[in-house]
Amino acid sequence: MSTPRPAPKPDKSDSATIAAVLRSAAARLSELNDTARLDTEILLALALNRDRSHLRAWPERELLPEEQERFRDLIEQRRSGTPIAYLSGEKEFWSRAFKVRPDVLIPRPETELLIELALAFIPATQMADILDLGTGSGAIAVTVAAERPLARITATDLSTGALEVAQENAGLHGVRNIRFQLGDWFNAVQDDERFDLIVSNPPYVADDDPHLSQGDVRFEPALALKGGIHGLDAFRIIAREARDYLKPHGRLMLEHGFDQAKSLADLLTEFGYTDISHHLDLQGYARVTTARSGKRV
Numbered sequence: 001m002s003t004p005r006p007a008p009k010p011d012k013s014d015s016a017t018i019a020a021v022l023r024s025a026a027a028r029l030s031e032l033n034d035t036a037r038l039d040t041e042i043l044l045a046l047a048l049n050r051d052r053s054h055l056r057a058w059p060e061r062e063l064l065p066e067e068q069e070r071f072r073d074l075i076e077q078r079r080s081g082t083p084i085a086y087l088s089g090e091k092e093f094w095s096r097a098f099k100v101r102p103d104v105l106i107p108r109p110e111t112e113l114l115i116e117l118a119l120a121f122i123p124a125t126q127m128a129d130i131l132d133l134g135t136g137s138g139a140i141a142v143t144v145a146a147e148r149p150l151a152r153i154t155a156t157d158l159s160t161g162a163l164e165v166a167q168e169n170a171g172l173h174g175v176r177n178i179r180f181q182l183g184d185w186f187n188a189v190q191d192d193e194r195f196d197l198i199v200s201n202p203p204y205v206a207d208d209d210p211h212l213s214q215g216d217v218r219f220e221p222a223l224a225l226k227g228g229i230h231g232l233d234a235f236r237i238i239a240r241e242a243r244d245y246l247k248p249h250g251r252l253m254l255e256h257g258f259d260q261a262k263s264l265a266d267l268l269t270e271f272g273y274t275d276i277s278h279h280l281d282l283q284g285y286a287r288v289t290t291a292r293s294g295k296r297v
């Protein structure tokens with residue numbers, strides 16, 4: 001009679017270890033996009049309430065049933081398209097974490113170009129009045145406020161939900177030099193206010209742009225995206241009105257779509273702006289246009 005063989009080791013590939021669930025969830029998400037592995041790690045870290053380094057340190061750790069449930073739910077939401085930033089509730093911008101909810105546009109890396117230009121225009125040692133129109137999460141206003149503590153910033157939006165998020169972000173980053181105002185573009189500020197700098201990343205996607213029904217953008221607020229038939233409606237209002245609110249040496253800085261620089265320059269010229277310059281992103285597209293205060297024509 002031979003001695004009994006030891007029981008075979010359990011196949012870890014079917015178990016609910018960190019390594020195993022990461023592998024199978026990443027395979028499910030890879031049908032949708034090419035950031036599946038990263039997305040999966042972020043969502044698992046979220047389900048476990050740990051950071052991603054925990055996943056690498058403890059690949060053999062078994063998930064508790066409630067952790068598995070939370071993770072499955074997050075993966076299903078991601079599979080139906082919900083952006084990672086809305087699931088995690090935050091997005092990094094200019095090396096700071098910003099809270100985001102479906103009330104606000106998810107801050108984009110392109111917008112950091114607008115920050116660079118604003119900071120180059122406003123020296124750290126100077127007091128300045130700055131207006132951020134359509135502040136959303138507050139990414140622009142909070143970043144400039146933190147980097148230029150002497151500046152007085154006014155941040156506006158037409159969405160109460162967005163202003164709440166922006167105020168939370170100001171609190172999170174400990175900035176006190178921002179005033180938040182609700183209203184339709186310049187209706188949010190007093191007629192006699194004047195600014196050294198007016199910045200905006202307004203909605204500028206054409207209403208019938210097919211990208212609006214693709215990817216993460218589907219989940220972002222239409223108010224933050226849609227800019228009329230040609231995507232230029234907000235630019236027309238802002239360019240026309242900003243002339244009354246800029247100090248004589250003041251600058252207007254606008255983020256826009258990669259193919260809108262010429263149309264925007266025409267608008268700014270029509271309204272009497274001078275020193276119109278386009279600024280390129282890392283891909284070489286003009287994404288921000290700056291101009292010097294125009295006079296009423």
Ligand SMILES: C[S@@+](CC[C@H](N)C(=O)[O-])C[C@H]1O[C@@H](n2cnc3c(N)ncnc32)[C@H](O)[C@@H]1O
Nearest residue numbers: 105107134135136157158184185201202203224
């Ligand atoms: C493209 S998002 C930009 C958000 C944020 N500034 C950023 O760069 O991430 C445009 C913002 O403009 C706001 N908005 C749209 N129409 C507006 C209006 N008529 N008056 C004021 N804000 C408006 C939207 O609610 C949204 O927060």
